[in-house]
Amino acid sequence: MKQFTPALAFASIVSLVNAHGFVTSPEPRMPGAAMKAACGNQVEVNQQSDNYGNIQGELQVAASQSDYNAGECDIWLCKGYKFADNKANVQSYTAGQKVAFTVDIRAPHTGVANVSVVDTSSNSVIGSPLISWDVYASTATGVTSDETSFSVTIPDDLGSQCDTAGDCVLQWYWYAESIDQTYESCVDFTLGGSGSSSNSSGSSSAVVSAATSAASSTVAAAQSTTSEVVVATSVPTVAVQTPVASAAQTTFATSTRQSATASAEPEAATSVASTASAASAALPFPTGSAEDILSWIESLVGNLVGN
Structure with missing residues (x-):
């Protein structure tokens, strides 16, 4: 028979308190084995049970764990969630594309928020935030619709920085200043326009195919014309006492007329x-x-x- 212990009760309370906010679309990074190896077993278990929790809560758990490696965990980047656990969740975007976000906020706490492109190798924001709020999830007004459903536009000046999966994330960041809690969700993506390259290649093939077809038609037409000329000029010339044909007539017409006249007269x-x-x-x-x-x-x- 299971016994209800104070430790289990405390874990349940912490889980409920921490359940505040997380991105539900696009598909974000989730905890896994790679995170466990870097951040320790208890930190990973904490996030498996409550991925809506905050970074400060993770650090409280990690403080008493010997298997927590601060450098490898890099907990302030995507809450320590690792790309290695999320290789199947990489989104593919193009410059200028609008990306719709849905955020689930289960408890409001006044703070600031933004969504940015983050370079994962240095945990630094590339350029300026794609969208930001000076007041977010206010306890005075409650959570507004534009804080949980919005779109961001992929910048057109990223160059090749985000061509490789794992190099960049779209990071939703919410710092609830009123309670000193930080929430993050990361969406892995690549930027390279592979779909556009494929279309361009297809267009090039179509152009080459059309050009080849046109060239073949031209050759066929030339061959047909040459054949007609040979047939026309191969008609025997018959000397008859008739007026000379007009210069405007073709060789074929003149020869035909001459043949007809010769047979009639x-x-x-x-x-x-x-x-x-x-x-x-x-x-x-x-x-x-x-x-x-x-x-x-x-x-x-x-x-x-x-x-």
Whole structure:
């Protein structure tokens, strides 16, 4: 049978008192094995039971623990929570992107607060806070909606400082001055625009593909045109007694016209030549007086009309 001891009662009371505030979205760092190794077993257990607690409460627990290593724990950075325990929780952002935050505050205590980009290697703020409050979670007014639901914009001047996971965090920081308690939550993120690079690569591929397709079409069209010209110029030239084609006509049109004319007119030309030959043979050109020549012409006309 379990016995209720003063120690358990004290732990429960401390847990309830410490439960004040924590970020719930985006997904923040949480305690784990790496934190336990650096900060000690009891400090990690304290945060597992109440991640809403404050840093001063962690230090009270650590003060009596021999396995607490202040240097390795680095408790003022993300309350000692380690990147090694949170590699699956890294967010990916781009410069200028708006990031929505949700904070759960279970008990108000007047203080100041901000959200900043923090360099984890030096535990220093990069640039200026992305958002800040001079009065936060006031006991006089209560917690306001803009203190628990808000957005921050990822700076566009971070360069390559936050390209590698674990190098940077978005840190929500609340110092409740009225009771001297500090609350922190950290969101690991990377900044590099891998999605944009991928899109750019895709766009480049599309451009290359389009250019290749256009070049292929141009070659095909050129080949088709060349083929037509060869076919056109391969039509035999036939000598006929017809007017010369206009210079505006294409070679293909001229050749076609010449072929059609050649097939239509040889029969008529042959007929005329035969008639003239027959007339010439039947009626030889006379010699003599003008009266004889006139008579010959009348006879020739008569023969032509009769035919």
